[in-house]
Amino acid sequence: MGVAIVGVGITKFGEHWKSGLKELIMEAGIKAVEDAGISGKDIELIVGGSMSSGMFVGQEHTGALFTDYMGLSPIPAIRTEAACASSSVALSTGVMAVKSGRYKCVVVGGVEKMTDVYGNLATTALAGAMDRDNEAHFGLTFPGVYALMAQRHMHQYGTTREQIAMVAVKNHENAMHNPNAQFHRKITLEDVIKSPLVADPLRLLDCSPIADGAAAVILVPAEDAKKYTDTPIYIRASSQASDTLGLYTRPDVTTVGATINAAQNAYKYSGLGPKDMHLAEVHDCFTINEIIGTEDLGFCKKGEGGRLVQSGETKIGGKIPINTSGGLKAKGHPVGATGASQAVELVEQLRGEAGGRQVKGAENGLAHNVGGSGSTVVVHIMSRNRK
């Protein structure tokens, strides 16, 4: 059985000092419900991702929170968590729920509230995505994890500081056309390279920002999709893979094995390959990770990711536009909402509703969402075409 998306909703990403989890969820959820033209009573299940709502704002049990504040009790709700891939896991779980035949209309959402919280929790909470005992305990942070990957990539493949910075420049440019993006500010190569050092070689403008935000999509069986909308977007593959929790046990830190695994399964399952994709959202929590992602997803050969971004082919108008939304870097990265927001971007693009950032004639798109240093990777392939 196929599964289609018939509605999407998203908040602006950024600092929402007047909104907590509830307000963010309600805004994204209600927008998605309205977009699908359904009413609350049509919804049979909620699957919601959030990473560390407990540490950030002291609120667990966010599934029941979703249901309650969307006025949908007594329907069941599942909260999923897989670090920064939490809401892509929600999406793949929602797809499974529809495929099980039990649920005909499922809301999948993601939310995170990271700003305006007690103290400086971001680094502490985010470290929960790595191997706490064997990495965070010794002082490793996520900028540090990705800096290690960047250093090795530069050493092994000759990737340059400038190529890495080009990811940020491109994504900030794309975000200019995304009204929901956190940053609407063009930056230059020099801005990136002269921004404050965070973890060598990564600088401030290589890092995605913490943010508040939520996103939601409505899933139905593919055969029902046209009842809801003239422009359903079909989920052609939903694929997840794991790797070791710690970076330190992997044979090669310039590649994310779980991306290769999840992508190969997604391509096999959908019958589509990287050359069939008209755009991709690639997990650029740090600039280097977009470069590694484009390689592991098969958009170029291993080691060629730096040259790919330099070629301009990942810009809108290029062969394979990457992160048309602005990516995590410029759209913002409210961790539990990121996977769902990638799905929203693909749907808007494939419907032809992406405004100034529209990829012309986009028919197939891919979303790549990474948890931790690649311990969880989820790849979704979506299409305007059912088969």
Place this chain on the structure above:
Amino acid sequence: MGVAIVGVGITKFGEHWKSGLKELIMEAGIKAVEDAGISGKDIELIVGGSMSSGMFVGQEHTGALFTDYMGLSPIPAIRTEAACASSSVALSTGVMAVKSGRYKCVVVGGVEKMTDVYGNLATTALAGAMDRDNEAHFGLTFPGVYALMAQRHMHQYGTTREQIAMVAVKNHENAMHNPNAQFHRKITLEDVIKSPLVADPLRLLDCSPIADGAAAVILVPAEDAKKYTDTPIYIRASSQASDTLGLYTRPDVTTVGATINAAQNAYKYSGLGPKDMHLAEVHDCFTINEIIGTEDLGFCKKGEGGRLVQSGETKIGGKIPINTSGGLKAKGHPVGATGASQAVELVEQLRGEAGGRQVKGAENGLAHNVGGSGSTVVVHIMSRNRK
């Protein structure tokens, strides 16, 4: 498509000062794998519940942790969270995964590490299961929530202090025969009633203890079950419902609407009713909740729960033995592991392998797992018979 359990594993519940999440997961997971007679390469998906591993030990991303430390990468892992119902939601998600046709062998687990953590986190972390902004913020704790329910139940139905205490006495008695229970100590009515006051009328011995522990079960399609074991236990219904996150918005605090909803759906789906059950694990986080649970599950009329426990019919040997494992009260309540541990108890009972606590001739059993004050409730009905 039906789903069966072909293997179970559980750690002792209690204080494991030398074990973290990893060690607990590995012990329960390996026992379940060995019990099913499978090997790691047979497993296609892990669904694992934990409530607040981030707040307790700074580790999120416990799905990938499961996969990594059970040596099962690159298979996907889903972490579910629904407060104290986290691993029952994992079980229902695992059931859905098998029903989707995509996975033929799924490990469902639950884990929590609550002792030997920084400071006194239990109350703070557990408060994440209630409506943080509108309940915990004003000082309400979980003993307080259930004390409110108890006071009203006593007022409305004449439930007595002694009847409530009988739940603890019975469950401690049952736990004497459960080698994995946290407490092996008989207690008397007087012990309960004279134990230190926590939140009037609830006293120390009315409260389940914090604990460390893990439990796991192996799911396969029902039609494959006999390939693995001569004694598969079939999941006849897997049903979940939600209610408002906060207790304060409910019309009646002596009943848990989500229990009624989930149970009625489970009975309908399985074709079995409360009178067909030979035993039930009922969520006794506080003694009063077993009384409310037996009513809402239909084992007696509303308001009769106190008299039901007093009648002795919920003891082993009675009409409907409740919490043969010792329940949360005496077996222990490592919150994220509790739902999975209820499933383990049902399987051991229905297989006839429950030793000194065996319910003779048990063919059907029910597990009832509550998140928060009843914001999430999951009911599973299991049977020796496929239909």
